Amino acid sequence: MSQLTFDAASAKAVEAIYMTPDVVAQRARVIDLLAPTPGERLLDVGVGPGLLALDLARLVGESGRMVGLDLAPAMVAAAADRLAGVSHAEVRIGDAADLDLPDGAFDAAVSTQVYEYVDDIPRALAELHRVLRPGGRAVILDTDWRSLVWHSSDTARMDRMLACWDDHLADPHLPAKLGPLLRGAGFEVRRTEIVPMFSPRWQPFSYAGGMVKSIRNFVRTNGEKHGLEPAEQAAWWSDQESLMAADAFFFSVNRYAFLATR
Secondary structure, three states, rough: OOOOOHHHHHHHHHHHOOOOOHHHHHHHHHHHHHHHOOEEEEEOOOOOOHHHHHHHHHHHHOOEEEEEEEEHHHHHHHHHHHOOEEEOOOEEEOEEEEOOOOOOOOEEEEEEHHHHHHHHHHHHHHHHHHEEEEEEEEEEEEEEEEEHOOOOOOOOHHHHHHHHHOOOOOOOHHHHHHHHHHHHHHHOOEEEEEEEEEEEOOOOHHHHHHHHHHHHHHHHHHHHHOOOOOOHHHHHHHHHHHHHOOOOOOOEEEEEEEEEEE
């Protein structure tokens, strides 16, 4: 995994974003694409706070199996708490590029907002292919940050802020390459969809509301390495506050979902 790390506080912040209505709707779309059935063995690569894993565990039922992996101990702890008492589910530390799991162990796998943080995508997809049974399916969802439309009174300054934000990812533009990468790993891509995160006005309890805070905090810590002095960061934030107050906030970014079979 690459640049971003999670402690207990940042894991809680991610969990809060995942509880917003737009991300809840995304989760429902992912479940619909994966189409889990009772008795299936499922894998969640990058389980995060475990919200999707809990839904999937309930859908496969006690005759099935749910395994969630994450490289961040804080995320594993959060997901384990959420799945406590679900006897057919387990959560453990795991690396997307080195899955410590048997060949053909799963009927289906899911990974949302994970592979864009992974340095060696061909290896990670080869590992995913390996642990699925023949005919098994995978749903992968990631963001291409080139799709971001975020209103600002100073577009050049906004571009500098977002160039800094791109550094928290191994590949901020992964979806554009994901189809060929999946086929190269032996998958057949069955379906692709756009999953938009769209806020045409300011709403704190939204994906955009959470991401504004996350991006601001990341730039506070890393901006000066990119020549973003505190005064420029403050001016950017002041501009966003003015747009929010004037009901002129606008934020839209696309996530891309791929359904593939082994």
